[in-house]
Amino acid sequence: MIMAVSFLKDQIITGNKFFDAAEKISHIDGIGRTFKVIKSKNHADPFLEEEIQQQPSATLMIVLNMARVIFLPITLMAVLLKGVNRFRLKKRFKKTNALEKVKQSAMGLLDVSKKFQSDKDVVLKAVEQYGLALQFASEELQGDKDVVLKAVEQYGLALEYASKELQGDKEVVLKAVERCGGALKYASKELQGDKEVVLKAVEQNGFPLQFASEELQGDKDVVLKAVERCGGALEYASKELQGDKEVVLKAVEQNGWALKYASKELQGDKEVVLKAVEQNGLALQFASEELQGDKDVVLKAVERCGVAL
Numbered sequence: 304m305i306m307a308v309s310f311l312k313d314q315i316i317t318g319n320k321f322f323d324a325a326e327k328i329s330h331i332d333g334i335g336r337t338f339k340v341i342k343s344k345n346h347a348d349p350f351l352e353e354e355i356q357q358q359p360s361a362t363l364m365i366v367l368n369m370a371r372v373i374f375l376p377i378t379l380m381a382v383l384l385k386g387v388n389r390f391r392l393k394k395r396f397k398k399t400n401a402l403e404k405v406k407q408s409a410m411g412l413l414d415v416s417k418k419f420q421s422d423k424d425v426v427l428k429a430v431e432q433y434g435l436a437l438q439f440a441s442e443e444l445q446g447d448k449d450v451v452l453k454a455v456e457q458y459g460l461a462l463e464y465a466s467k468e469l470q471g472d473k474e475v476v477l478k479a480v481e482r483c484g485g486a487l488k489y490a491s492k493e494l495q496g497d498k499e500v501v502l503k504a505v506e507q508n509g510f511p512l513q514f515a516s517e518e519l520q521g522d523k524d525v526v527l528k529a530v531e532r533c534g535g536a537l538e539y540a541s542k543e544l545q546g547d548k549e550v551v552l553k554a555v556e557q558n559g560w561a562l563k564y565a566s567k568e569l570q571g572d573k574e575v576v577l578k579a580v581e582q583n584g585l586a587l588q589f590a591s592e593e594l595q596g597d598k599d600v601v602l603k604a605v606e607r608c609g610v611a612l
């Protein structure tokens with residue numbers, strides 16, 4: 304009978320041959336003696352012993368029922384695991400596709416489902432390729448410092464799409480303005496008034512001086528750094544510094560057109576005007592009326608640009 308139980312077990316594990324196995328066992332002699340095997344292996348209720356010994360068919364039912372209890376859950380679990388594995392493979396395939404999309408196209412993150420716009424791995428890959436892809440990330444990931452740092456490292460202006468909290472994070476903003484000074488526009492008011500941040504921005508590009516706080520637009524260190532990089536940034540300096548000869552000379556040396564933003568007094572300063580027209584003859588138009596009639600100044604202007612007259 305041990306052979307019968309073993310045979311049944313082997314057949315049940317295969318799944319569909321369960322009842323064929325049961326039918327074959329019914330023809331095996333001495334089936335009533337299987338109780339001891341069932342008791343030792345499956346802890347059957349001892350009160351059933353007498354009834355089972357007297358009714359061999361009851362033993363077969365016990366074997367069948369125990370097989371269902373023991374092996375049916377195993378079969379169901381196998382089916383469930385197979386389904387889970389299929390789901391995981393499908394999910395992994397979709398994520399792989401999403402990663403490929405964002406890798407191949409700057410706008411790839413726009414084309415993937417909302418689910419992947421909230422997937423940190425996918426979004427990180429997207430902003431590594433194109434920082435402005437941050438605009439298509441979920442709101443949660445626009446507030447994730449790792450993601451935003453990666454975005455602004457690639458493209459400073461991506462700071463526009465960072466959360467308000469991270470637009471006020473000095474580490475993030477410094478990284479953004481190092482990459483693109485214009486990112487200062489999207490920094491918090493507090494950081495637009497931070498001298499270290501503003502200096503870093505105008506070192507990269509003088510024009511971000513326009514986004515600095517009013518106080519820093521009147522800071523000589525900041526303005527000098529800005530006009531050294533871009534003379535036209537003089538436009539955004541305070542009135543006081545537009546009348547500062549050192550600052551204006553530095554500006555017109557870099558770009559003669561900056562004379563337009565100098566104070567009236569300095570537009571009538573021969574040294575300043577000569578420096579401006581040496582760089583750009585057309586700056587003569589911003590000189591005082593008196594200096595527009597000065598032979599030295601006019602000659603210098605037409606030497607640089609014949610149409611200055």
